[in-house]
Amino acid sequence: MTLSPLADVVTRELRGKVLLVTIDHAPVNALSADVRRGLLAAIEAADADRAVEAVLIVGAGRNFIAGADIREFGKPPVPPSLPDVCNRIEACAKPVIAALHGAALGGGLEVALAAHYRIAVDGAKLGLPEVQLGLLPGAGGTQRTPRLIGAPAALDLILSGRHASAKEALALGLIDRLGDSGDILAEGLAYAHELLAAHAPVRRTRDAAALNDRAASLAAVAKARDETAKKARGLFSPLKIVDAVEAAIEQPFDEGLKFERKLFLQCLDSPQRAGLVHAFFAEREVLKAPETRDGKPRALEAIGVIGGGTMGAGIAVAVLDAGLPVTMIERDEASLARGRAHIDKVYDGLIAKGRLTAEKKAATMARWSGSTSYDALAHVDLVIEAVFEDLDVKKAVFAELDRVCKPGAVLATNTSYLDIEAIAASISRPADVIGLHFFSPANIMKLLEVVVPKQVSADVVATAFELAKKLRKTPVRAGVCDGFIGNRLLAVYRAAADALMEDGASPYQIDAAVRAFGLPMGPFQVVDLAGGDIGWAARKRRAATRDPNARYVQIADRLCERGWFGQKTGRGFYLYPEGSRGGMPDPEVEAIIDAERKRAGVTPRSFTDEQIMRRYMAAMINEGANVVHEGIALRPLDVDVTLLYGYGFPRYRGGPMKYADSVGLATILADIREFAKEDPLFWRPSPLLVELVERGADFASLNTTA
Structure with a gap:
C-alpha cells in the first residue's frame, strides 16, 4: 500500500508491518516546512493505522537530514516547528527507527534522537553544529543528547560543533547499531523487522539514564563552563549551551525543553547569530568567482615550490597534506636542507603531540623531493614561487620557470604586495601567471587570496580555486594592487x-x-x-x-x-x-x-x-x-x-x-x-x-x- 506524498518531499510506503517514511528534499534533505509537515503527518498516519507496527525514517540521496533549511533563515517561522515534530516522533505509540547515512546534522540528528532506535552505516556524520551559527540545538538536542550519552560527551559534541563518525557514534551510544553494508534502506528495514520480531518496546530518549550520576554530570558542566569562558571569549551561544545541558541534569524533561527553547530564541535574537550566519553564507559565496564559471581547472597532479623558508615550507606542508607530490627548489644544497628541516619540524611537532605517527610522516615525506636545479620542475602542473619579496628577484625566478615548465603549467607567485602584472609581463606566457597569496603559517591559515592579473586565462583562475579546495583553504578572488585586499x-x-x-x-x-x-x-x-x-x-x-x-x-x-x-x-x-x-x-x-x-x-x-x-x-x-x-x-x-x-x-x-x-x-x-x-x-x-x-x-x- 502506498500512501500519498506530501509536496513530494516526504513519502510513505507500507513494507510489511513497517511504514517506510522517506525524506527526498534535494539537495541535502534539509528540514524545510514541507519536510516537517511530512514527518508529522507520517507519524500521525502510523499511529492511526493498525496495519503499521513500526516506522522507519530514511533519507533519499546522499544524506539522512543535513540540518535546517538555510533558505528559511531570517524569515518568519512556518509551522510545525521542529521541536513539535521531534516531540511527536518521540510520543509515537509504535517503535520509530531512524536509519542514518551521510549527514545527520543539527536538526537531522535531533530528529534521529527523537526516534526510539537508531542505526547508521559507515560514512555517516552525526553532529550538532549550531554553535557555529551562534545558536544552540533548539529541538531537544541539549536535553536528549546528555540523557543518552552523558554530560561530558554531549558537551564536547555540542560545544565543538564537530561531526562524529558512525563508529564513534556507536561507541558514544548515539546510535544502537552500525550497519554492515552501505545499503541504508536494506539495513534499516532488516533492523526494523528484527526489533518487531523481538517485540522491542517503544524506548524514548527522554527516559534514558546517562545523567543518573548527578554529581559527576554537574562536575562536567562546571568544567565545561570554566573552559568555555576562556576559549569562547566574547561569544554568546556557547555558555547558553552549557546552561541548557545543566538544565537537562537539574530539571524534568519538559521543563528542560522549555528552558532550551527560551535560550534558543535568545541566541536567535543575538547580533552574533546574524554575524555568524553572514560568515557562513559568505564563505560559500566567495567560491563563485566569474572565472570559475567560465574556466575548467587544469590538471593538478604534481606541484613545485620555489623557496624553502618559513612560507615555502608551510606551502609545501599544505600541499603534502593534500596528498600531492611536491618538488622544492632552493639555490644551494644547504638552503634545500634547511627547507627540508622546516618541513620536518612541522611534522615532528605533530608526532610529539600524538597527532601523527612516524610511519604517516614517512609516507607523506616520500612525496617530497628537492633540487637546486629548476629543470626538476619540467613535469609539474603548477608551481608556487615563495622567494624574497623583491620584484627583480621574482622576475628572475619566473624567467627560469618560463624556460623549464611545460606548456600549460600554472605559474603562481606568493607575493604579498608586488605587482603581479609586471611579473606576468616579463615572461612569454602571461596568461599562465596568477597570484596565490598564502598566509603564515601557510599549512594552518585558511585564507588564500587568488590574485587575478588582467591577462590570466579563466582556466588558470579555476585551477587556483581547485587547488584551494584540495588544500582545504578558503579562496578569495582579488584584483592586482599594492597589498591586494x-x-x-x-x-x-x-x-x-x-x-x-x-x-x-x-x-x-x-x-x-x-x-x-x-x-x-x-x-x-x-x-x-x-x-x-x-x-x-x-x-x-x-x-x-x-x-x-x-x-x-x-x-x-x-x-x-x-x-x-x-x-x-x-x-x-x-x-x-x-x-x-x-x-x-x-x-x-x-x-x-x-x-x-x-x-x-x-x-x-x-x-x-x-x-x-x-x-x-x-x-x-x-x-x-x-x-x-x-x-x-x-x-x-x-x-x-x-x-x-x-x-x-x-x-x-x-x-x-x-x-x-x-x-x-x-x-x-x-x-x-x-x-x-x-x-x-x-x-x-x-x-x-x-x-x-x-x-x-x-x-x-x-x-x-x-
Missing part, C-alpha cells in the same frame, strides 16, 4: 593605529582595545609577531611614491633602526625576555614615543577604548569600501571573508563590512567626516560609502552580484 586594508588601519599612538594612546592601550573588540591580537602585537623589519622594508619601498602631504608616523622606524624587530629579536613594541612569546610593555618604547611626539609637534591627548575602535574600524571599513569600489574585491563579502580568515576578525561580527551595516553606514560616514577635520588627506570618505549612504543602501545590497 587584506594587506591593503592592513596598511590603512595600521596607519590609523600609528596616528592614534602618536596622538596620545599607548600601543598597549590600542592593542588591548582591539582584543576587547574580539580580535586575537592588536596591531602592534601583530607587528612584533610578523617581524617589524618586513613592514619597514615595505615602507622604504613605498617612500618614493608616498604623498609628501600625507601624515607619516616614524615611531616604528625608530624601533627598527635599533634592530628591535619583535619576537625574533627579543624586543619590538614589547619586551620578550628569554625567548618569551608573551610580550611585556617596554618603558623605553614609551620614551621613544614621547620623543617622537615632541619631534612631530604633537600634544598628546587621551582616548577611550571606544574612541580608539571607532577610528580603527572606520579606517578598515572605508578602505574596504574603496577596494570594492575599484573592483579589487568583487563584493563586500569578499572583504569580510579575507579579514575573517586571514586577519582574525571576530567571526561573530561577520566581517568589517557586515559590522558596518550593523552599526549603520551613515554613522560610519559621520565618524570619517569628523576625523577628517584633523587629517582630511587620510580620512577621505570612499565614494562607494558616500553613494550608499545617499541611497539609503548598505553593503549587503552589493553581495548578490559577482
